[in-house]
Amino acid sequence: MLDGPLGAGKTVLVQGIGDGLGVRGPVTSPTFVIARVHRAGRLPLVHVDAYRLRDIAEIDDLDLDASAQESLTVVEWGSGLVEGLADAHLRIELSRPRGGRGGDEPGDADERHARLVPVGGDWAARLTRLEMRA
Ligand SMILES: Nc1ncnc2c1ncn2[C@@H]1O[C@H](COP(=O)(O)OP(=O)(O)OP(=O)(O)O)[C@@H](O)[C@H]1O
Ligand SMILES: [Mg+2]
DSSP states (O other), rough: EEEEEOOOOOOOHHHHHHHHOOOOOOOOOOOOTTTEEEEESSSEEEEEETTTTTOHHHHHHHHHHHTTTTTTEEETOOTGGGTTTTEEEEEEEEOOOSSSSSSBBOOOOOOOOOEEESSSTHHHHHHOOOOOOO
């Protein structure tokens, strides 16, 4: 689950995940199609943009439950929706750091912060393994 305000870098992160999986072709924002599946990588990458989905029934119709078994499913704007679909998931909160002088303006345009929050299942253990490799 990717969380973070407009322009936080959610789609760019999914592009990086696509590169890591060896997905061919560009990963673009699926805002107008809700979900897109990229195959031909190590795992199918299911990219969902839930920005316009505000009803759990709509996201249920996508049948992500089934695809989650064999795919990597990434949901932009998934907070409040994904919880009902997957008890276990990794929540990634992206943000742009604040600028100096205590202002509310975003700081360095190129800097992003990612906070990884394990939710349920074995995600805490997975995250520990990831941190040991970093
Ligand atoms: N890690 C990064 N470093 C520098 N620039 C970035 C980074 N991630 C994203 N950007 C830039 O920030 C802008 C917004 O990125 P992106 O479209 O990924 O945001 P988003 O969170 O998906 O936005 P939306 O909420 O509209 O879906 C783009 O111009 C992108 O190039
Ligand atoms: Mg996006």
